[in-house]
Amino acid sequence: MQTLDLIQEARRQAGICNACRYCEGYCSVFPSMHAGRAFSDGDIVQLANLCHNCRGCYYACQYTAPHEFDLNLPAALAEVRRDSWESFAWPQLLARRFHTHGGAVALVSVLGFALILWAIRGLGGNGDGFYATLSHTAMVAIFVPAFLLPSVSIGIGLRRYWRSVGGQRVRLSHLMTAFGKAVRMKDLAAGHGEGCNFEDEDRFSHARRYAHQAILYGFLLCFASTSAGTAMHYGFDLHAPYGFWSLPKLLGVPGGILLTIGCGWMAVLKRQSDPALGDVRAWGGEKAFVLLLGFAGLSGLLLYGLGQTPLMPALLALHLGAVLAFFLLTPFTKMAHGFYRSAALIRDAQRIDTADRKN
């Protein structure tokens, strides 16, 4: 379906919800929806990015198929959401390749492995530990652009998003409200604090919330570990390899474990859930992305564990290749959701703030 059809379908369903309002307590989507009577395209995109696909409103809905109103708000919003990420992404050439194509994600991963292998062969190493296999300079030459390019791309995408939803100048209070929600994953607990309706129809459960938290905090710890390593390398002239009691390892090992467990758990939950309540077409792409992220975590752990064995060069290529693919794909895969959801929460904080001022 085309963007406008997807938005139109979500608008049709939002019109029904707005006349009903029974789900108001579940999440941030409904209060935002019920604040207006008519929905612009930007409003629908904002609602879509506020939704985290908990499915509470589907199982609670008296109008789901076979009823002629055919409500399936989680799916309608998921499709608009993915389509919005695709339409905001830069460069457009890559935008519509990965969300809906698990194979493309796998292909980029393989290319990542190949590139690292080639670098190992071609550039070689000249230091201790991993740097004996791939020199520090070579790693920097590969990973600095691989980090900066996606960052620029995400920045451009977010700016386009902000314009489309009518965002205003951001104040500190908006950020506090928004990130307060994100950190606690308040919405993932649902309005009554009992979680999502994900892996077992209408049963409320925290499994998805906890799996997601493991992924988020695992990822952040891994990221912090790399940052600590960078700071130690350049700031303090302390070079890898680091021992277990060093900052990079103390952050990285638990981070890797959390990330691996979280991604594995999420993949299982996804398999148990009903695909028809999400973005059916993005099913494969999302799955591939979760597996890639989990693999990045797992290969990092293996590398740490088996770093002294002859397997090391191969594991290094796999790990760095996965991380490389992950970074490059960030703007074009499910990973983008973290950025857009944060932006949506900030926008919602602005809406509430403006409404409060009026009263």
Added chain:
Amino acid sequence: MTERYDIAVIGGGNAALSAAMTAAEAGARVLILETAPKAYRGGNSRHTRNFRCMHRGPLGPLIDDYTEEEYLADLLQVTGGKTDEQLARLAIRTSKDCLSWMQDRGVRFQPPLSGTLSLARTNAFFMGGGKSLVNAYYRTAAKLGVDVLYEAAVTHLELQGDRIARVDYTHRSEGHSLSPKAVVVASGGFQADIDWLTRAWGPAAQNFLIRGTPYNRGAVLADLLDQGVESIGDADQCHAVAIDGRAPKYDGGIVTRLDCVPFSIVVNNNAERFYDEGEDVWPKRYAIWGRLVAAQPDQVGHAIIDAKSINLFMPSVFPPIKAGSLEDLAGKMGLRADKLRATVEKFNAACGDTSAFHPTELDGVATTGLNPPKTNWARPIAEPPFYGYSLRTGVTFTYLGLKVDDRAQCRTAEGPIQNLWAAGETMAGSILGQGYLAGFGMTVGTVFGRIAGAEAAKHADP
């Protein structure tokens, strides 16, 4: 199969589930026979949003107090005194404990929905609405070992002397019977049987829309009344409201509600007004417009609004018909243009000073010298674009039901039936003779479902 169950509960809505859980908690082996398929389980209960609950001091989502006396006074007012005070007090007092009983069985509450703040003190709203309540109860019932048979339509209860000897039902178009020790009937009213409605109401009923489930056809009710089980209420008493004329024939639910009447003029197919649209605030007049519209030619009304009022009420699910002139609007709504213009002009000429207009209060902005008058919110219909909604009669439920006592037990002229209880809409007429108070249907179902379940379990295992 026949001997496995102590109790058969007929129906799959709030009253049935309340009875089934209570009986199973008391140790009884319970079977629910629900005529709807799983996707449509839960009857009218799946369409509800709240229940009315007595309380002293804040309770759950409820604020302040709502005392027994105030609750009873509200009931007496809406029923014009036609209330069984003893049963009403029983329902009211028990409602106080229902909230935590419901929470213990998985129901979650939320603050009053936007646009319903006036109910914050009296009505507790289910998070996600009635279908999520029903889902929670089915999960709890399953944990308690209650079995559920969907697409199982009960066709006959065999009354022998003072006992129900057999329950006949069809499942996937095959006939079956069972003989449980006790039976609870919780299968709602008969409003979805249009033929029965037509017999009671006359041909006008053919044009009624049914707001809730198509499965409440009164099969068990009719069967029991035929065998001399005592009834209460009249067949032509029903709760009917004016809803959007484009609503589906069945199951349109809450979203087809229209709140525009106080800000409109309402005309019939002859483009003539027929009632004071501004008589009182809408929640208090909501329920009389079903009957008013039912009395008009073809059982339709047309609400006409202009641009200045279109945002003053909750949106409904269908967008209004919109036109740049009254003539165009008349054309689109199938009304005679000259007659509509004449009616609007006559109305506009009768409007006076509108400076005191206040959308949420009785503002006394009235017409003068007009018949029927509009006694509040009377502002000329003059600012294009003009908007129109068609109105039809939407039946919520019927009142004719089984007469029960304070133990929810059914009876014949000879006395109580030893093993038959009833709960919910199917016996609500025992408490209310007419009229309705928002949220009382779920209270009656919960209170009497629990009583019926406990009594049936006691009987099954003395």
